[in-house]
Amino acid sequence: MEGKTVDLGGETLAYDTLVYALGSAIADQSVPGVAEHAYNVAGKQAALRLRARLSEMKPGGTLLIVGGGLTGMEAATEIAEAHPDLEVAIAARGRVGGWLSDKAQRHLRGALDRLGITVHDHADITRVEADGVVTGAGRKIRAQVTVWTAGFTVHPIAAATTLEVSDSGRIVVDASMRSVSHPDVYAVGDAALAEGAGGKPLRMSCASANPMAWLAADVIAARLTGRKVPETTIGYSLQCISLGRRDGIIQRVTPDDQVTSTVITGRTAARIKEMICASAAWSISHPTMMMPSRRRHLAVADAVGTRLLTRS
Numbered sequence: 001m002e003g004k005t006v007d008l009g010g011e012t013l014a015y016d017t018l019v020y021a022l023g024s025a026i027a028d029q030s031v032p033g034v035a036e037h038a039y040n041v042a043g044k045q046a047a048l049r050l051r052a053r054l055s056e057m058k059p060g061g062t063l064l065i066v067g068g069g070l071t072g073m074e075a076a077t078e079i080a081e082a083h084p085d086l087e088v089a090i091a092a093r094g095r096v097g098g099w100l101s102d103k104a105q106r107h108l109r110g111a112l113d114r115l116g117i118t119v120h121d122h123a124d125i126t127r128v129e130a131d132g133v134v135t136g137a138g139r140k141i142r143a144q145v146t147v148w149t150a151g152f153t154v155h156p157i158a159a160a161t162t163l164e165v166s167d168s169g170r171i172v173v174d175a176s177m178r179s180v181s182h183p184d185v186y187a188v189g190d191a192a193l194a195e196g197a198g199g200k201p202l203r204m205s206c207a208s209a210n211p212m213a214w215l216a217a218d219v220i221a222a223r224l225t226g227r228k229v230p231e232t233t234i235g236y237s238l239q240c241i242s243l244g245r246r247d248g249i250i251q252r253v254t255p256d257d258q259v260t261s262t263v264i265t266g267r268t269a270a271r272i273k274e275m276i277c278a279s280a281a282w283s284i285s286h287p288t289m290m291m292p293s294r295r296r297h298l299a300v301a302d303a304v305g306t307r308l309l310t311r312s
């Protein structure tokens, strides 16, 4: 980013207003061996590479998922269900799914047991090797395949500019998704650090990225057309977790993402999660058929030649 232009790797593009939405990538947390030996599911190519490796594994083959968050739980259960002949394990620094409500945690443990997944709680992985991992306590957990899901990081592009970024390199934005240092730059999704309900930072998720994008679009349109800038606080309502194809957990949360005792489990939860994933996939492949209230398009140039983003 130089002046009001962006470099697209050879081509330079000028902008009046820039929306930065470059997402995130897998983070190795500076653990040696992750890049060399671990697989991940953070993108399509990475997931296809893992699928190819899984198809080569023999019955009794060992696979370890590192990370007890949403991605780790979903990956472990999905793989164990699809490959019942493999020995699947999951390792986490704390407890796998430890932040969930008691009812959700009981259901999760039941599902992990049912699928024959070995759980290594309180295992701080400090090295990945070709045949497994080593914990901070010096214990070796053997695995032919290690899948790293222990965190995500953002592209270093933003931190290399004069934009104000957080310690993690995310662009710091105000309540309107506008950069606090550059008024012509907006940032949304995983790449942005925004406050949500209760003043808490929004977590990297579709549940944050979608409303952030909608809000930024409304704000930009309002500012360019001199209309009232909408004020919205982004909050959460659910955490939706699949546990294979036929089981899941829908955990009700407060707007600031604290779990409540309301939980839906089992097939109903799996169907809800599947519906959300299917509708997300459908809306990405049919961008022009979004709900009318959410449809926006570029309109004519105004008197000073600025392109306006307006709501249809």
Ligand SMILES: Cc1cc2nc3c(=O)[nH]c(=O)nc-3n(C[C@H](O)[C@H](O)[C@H](O)COP(=O)(O)OP(=O)(O)OC[C@H]3O[C@@H](n4cnc5c(N)ncnc54)[C@H](O)[C@@H]3O)c2cc1C
Pocket (backbone or CB within 6 Å): 021, 022, 023, 024, 041, 042, 043, 071, 155, 188, 189, 190, 191, 204, 205, 206, 207, 208, 209, 240
């Ligand atoms: C396996 C997995 C499962 C997940 N499941 C859930 C879930 O169930 N619920 C949930 O809420 N969240 C889930 N997430 C998280 C969610 O996918 C992300 O938080 C969300 O996609 C972030 O949206 P984004 O638009 O910020 O980034 P992305 O969706 O990552 O989009 C970023 C885009 O920018 C492009 N890009 C990146 N760098 C450049 C560059 N230099 N130049 C040009 N283009 C670039 C990328 O190709 C991509 O198209 C999951 C993530 C993973 C990996």
